[in-house]
Amino acid sequence: MTDNETTTSREDREQLRKEQEDRLLTAWSAPKSWRYWSAVNNSEVGQWYTLTALGFLVFAGVSALIMRAQLAVPENDLVSPDLYNQLFTLHGSVMMFLFAVPILEAVAILLLPELLAARDLPFPRLSAFGFWCFLIGGVFVCGSIFFTAAPSGGWFMYPPLTTDPVQSGIGADIWLLGLSFIEIASIAAAVELIVGVLKFRAPGMRINLIPLYAWYTLVVGGMILFAFPPLIAGDILLEMERAFDWPFFDADRGGSPLLWQHLFWIFGHPEVYIIFLPGVALMAMIVPTFAQRPVVGYSWIVLAAVGTGFLSFGLWVHHMYTTGLPSVSLGFFSAASTAVAIPTAVQLFAFIATVMLGRVVRSVPMLFAAGALAIFVLGGLSGVMVAMAPFDWQAHDTYFVVAHLHYVLIGGMLFPVIAGVYYYFPFVTAKALSEKVGRIGFWLMFVGFNVAFLPMHFTGLRGMPRRVYTYPEGLGWDWLNLISTIGAFTLAAGFALIVIDILRPKGNQPYCERNPWNAGTLEWLEEMPDKPWGVRSIPVVKHRYPLWKDPDFIGKVDRGEFYLPDAQELRRETMVTSVLDAEPIQCLRVPGPSFLPMITAGFTGAAFIAATFHLYWPTLAAGILALASLLFWLWTGTAEIPEKDEKDVGFGLSLPLYQSGPQSVGWWAMFITMLGDAAAFASLIFAYFFYWTIRSDFPNDVTSEGALIYYALGVAAVVGTWLLTLGARYWNLTGAVFASRLAMVGAIVLALLSVAALLAGPYVDGLDPRLHAYPAIVWILALWTVGHIGIGAIMLAYCFARSLAGRLTPRYDIDICNVTLYWHFAAITGVLAPMLVALFPLAA
C-alpha cells in the first residue's frame, strides 16, 4: 500500500462524512425566521417548555413574596383579604400545575432522546401540541389575577366553598377549565415519555443499562397516567355542578363535598412524588458524574423508583385525617405513608454510598445537590411526623404543614432542578453558567430558605392556621413571621441572581469543551455548539456509562461508525427497539416542522376559554375547528406509507420502515392513553360507589323496565360495534378490503344506535340531574360512555376514509389496528357503565 492510496481513501472518507453531515443537516435543521415557531424537534420544544415553566415559577414566586410582605407584621393591610386569597390560590396552583410538573416534562423532552441516543421523541408534534396547550392555558390562568378574577378557593378547590356562587366568581371556572386543559397536555407528554423510554433506546441498551433518569421518567410517566385522570374526572363533576347545577358535592341534594377531596387527593398525593422523583432523577445523573464513578446500587435505586411509584397511590387520605373517616381507614393510610419512607431512604443512602466510593469534584451542581439533601431529609422526617394521624390532628392546616411541604418540594424539587440547570446548561447552550454567581446564589438561597421555613414549624405548632391574610398581635407569631419574611426575600434574592446569570447575554463567552463535566452518559456525546441531528450516528450501547468505558466512543459516533449515519432520503429518521432488550425493530421516520400542533392547540384552548365564560356556541365552533385541524394533522402527518419496505441502517442491518400493531409506537401510545382513560372511568365508578357507602338515599330511584330494555339494546349495540371493528381489522388484513369497509360502516351505524339507546335509558326514567346526586352521576356515566362511543365512531369513519383514499391497505394497517385497540377499551366502558347504572339500583 502506498502513501498515495491511503491519502486518497482518507480523502474519500472525509468527503463521504461531509456529504452525510450535509444531508443530516438538511433533514434536521430548525426552520428559519417566523417559521421557527413551527419547529417540533425535542431541542426546540424542550427549550421553550423549560423557559415558559421557569417564567411561571417567577410569577408564582412573586406572588409568594407579596404574601410574605403582607404577613411580615400583624394586622397588616398591604393587600385585601380577597387579593390574598387569589394570591395563595395562584401560588399553589401555578407552582404545582404550571411549574413543577411541566418543568419535569420539559427537561425530560429536552434530555430523554439524547440520553437514549435517539434523534427525537416518538411523537414530536404531540410534544409541540402539549407545549402550546401549556402556554395558552397557563397565560389564561395567571392572567386572571390582573383582572382580580383569579381563583381564590385554595389550590385544592374544596367545595362547598368553590361551588358557592356568592363566594366564588369566575375564578373557579378559570381554574377548573384552564388547568384541565393543561392536565390533558401533561398526559400527552407522559404518553410521549413512556413510549420514548420503552421503544426509543439505542440498540443494546437493555433495561439493566438504562440511565437512571430514564427509569425515573418511566415511573413518573406511569404515575401521571393514573394520577391525573381522577382529577380530570373530579374537574368534570365540579364544573358540571358550577355550570349546570348538578349537585355532585351538595350535601342537601344527595351529594358529598368529601368526594371532591378523595378525587383531588388521589391525584394530589401521587403528584408530590411526580414532582419529587424527577428531582431525584437529576441527582442520580449529577452525583455519579461528580463522584466520577458509576452509581452504587443501581437495582436498589430502580427498586426505590418503582416502589415509590406504587406506594404513593396509597397515601391520599393522609391529607384527610381530620375529615372524620373511620380510624381504621386512617390506620391503613398511616401505614402506607410510613412505608413509603423506606424506598426514599434507600435512594438517599445509595447516593451517599456513591459519593463515599468516589472522589468528589466540587462544583455548583454538587453544592445544590448537597443542599437538596439537607433540606429534603428534614422535610421527609417532618413528613413521617405528619403521617402519624394523631399528630396530624394537631398540625393539620397549620404552618407546620406549610413548612413541611416546602421542605419537601424545595429540597426535593427546586434545589435539584437548579442543580440540573447548572449541570445541563452547557448541554443546552454550549456555554457555562458562572461558578461564582452559582455559589453566592446557592448560599443566599440555602440560608434564606431555612430562615424562611424553619421558623414556620414553630409558627404552626403555636397554632397559626394556613391561608389567613393577617393575624392579631400577642399570639406569639409576630417575630416568627417577620423572620420568615426576611428569609423569603433572601431566598428570592439568591434565585434572582441565578436567573440573571441564566439570562445574561453570553455572546463573548467561549463555547464549553465537549463533555465538560467528564460525564459517562450518552447525552454528553453532543457537540459544542450543538448540531440539530442529536447524535451523529446511533451507537450500540453495551454499558451504563459508555463514555467512560470506551475512550474513543465519541470519536466512533462522530465518524458515523454506528447506525443511521446518513439521511439519504433527507428524512428525519431514528431507530425503534424492543422493550426489554432493545433489539432493533424499525427505522422510524418522525415528522418535521408544522404549524398544525400550534393551530390545534389554539382552537382547543379557545374552546376551553369560551366555555369558562359560558359562551357555548363559540365553544362548539372552536371545538369543531379543533377536531377538524386534528383530523387534518393526522391525515397528512401520520401512518405515512413509505416508498420502500425496508431500509439499510448500516452494518448490513435492514429494518422495516413501517410497523403496525404492538411493534409500532402508535399502538403503544394508544394503549397507554387508554390506560389513563380507564383510570378516569374508574374514578367515576368510584364516585358512584362512594355515594352508595355514605348516603342512605343512594340510589334514590329504581330502573324501570322500559329503561332496562334500552340499556340492554345499548350494550348489545356496543358489543356489535366491537365485533364489527374486529372484523374490519381482520378482513382488511386478509385482503377482503370491501368486507372490511362494509364492517366499518356497520360498526358506525351500530355505534350511533348504541348512543341513542344509552341516552334513552336515563331519559325514559325521567332522571333530572339537578334534583339529586343519583340522577346526576347516572347521567355523567351515560355521557362519558356515549362520548367514548362517539369518538370511536369518528375514528371508524376516519379509517373508512383512509381505506377509500388508499392510505389504509392490507399491508399498511396502523390506523385500523389502533382504532381496534381503542374499541377494546371503549367496549369495556360501554358494557360496564350501562350494566352498573341499570342493575345496581335493582340490587341495592
Next chain:
Amino acid sequence: MPQKELFVAACVGNPNNADKFREAGLGKTETFWQRCIGWARIGPAGLAALMLVACDGPQSSLDPAGYDARRLADLFWVMFVGALVIWVGVMALAFYAARRRDSDPPPEGAANLLILGGGVIFSIAVLTALLVYGLLLMGQLRAYSGAG
C-alpha cells in the same frame, strides 16, 4: 424574644453552615470533628432556648391543657428528638462521604452494607416502632369507651 439564642440554635441545626462559618473566619483552625464537638457544646443551650420560645402561647399545641393534647405532645417530642438525631446522623454521614481524604476508596461491599443497613434495616426498624406507637395511640384516643 432572645434572638441571639435563636440564631445560635439555627446554626446548630445546620452542619452545612460549616462552610459559611469558615468563610466568615470562624473555626478556621478547627478540624471537622472539633467543630462537631463545638456544636455539641452550644447545641443543648440553643435548643433549649428555642424550645422555650416555641412552646408557650395561647394556641400552642405544645402547651397542652387536656389529656389527649398531652398524649399528642408526648408523641411530638418523641418524634422531634428522633428526627433531629436522624437528621444530624445523615448529614454527618454525607459530610464524611464527601470529605473522605484517604486514598483508597472503601470496598464496594461497604457501600452495599450502607444501603442495606441505613436504607433498609435502620429505616424499617425505626418506622415500624413509630407506626406501632402511632397506631396504638390512635386506637386509644378513638376507642369506643376511651377519652376521645
Next chain:
Amino acid sequence: MVRLYYRDSLWSLVAGPTIWAVHFLFCYITAAIFCAKSADPVADFYVLKIAIGAATLIALIGIAVAGIQAVDDWRRALNAEWAVDENSLPIRRRFVGRAAFLLAGLSAVATIYVGMTVLFVSSCR
C-alpha cells in the same frame, strides 16, 4: 414450580407492588363498606379483623411466590454462562430478578404495615 408469568416480562418487576396495591384497595374498600353498612360495628368488628387478616395472609403468600420466582430467575442467571459484558441476556435477567426480589420485599413490608393496622386500631370512629 408454579410460575405466575413468563420469565422475560416486566410483570416480574411489578408483581409484588401490584399485589400490595390490590391488598391495600381491598382493605380500604372493605373497611369503608363495613363501617358504613354494618348494623353494629362495635360488636362485629372482629369480622373486619378476620377479613383483613385473611387478605393479608393471601397477599403475603402471593408476594412470597413472586419473590421466590424472582430469586429463581436471579440464581439461574448467575449459573448461566458467565459474561463479563454488561450487555448480555443473563446479566439483564439477573438485574430483573434482583430488582423484582427487592420489590417483593418492599411490598411484603408495606403489606404487613397495612394489615397490622387492625391489630392496634379496632374502631370505626
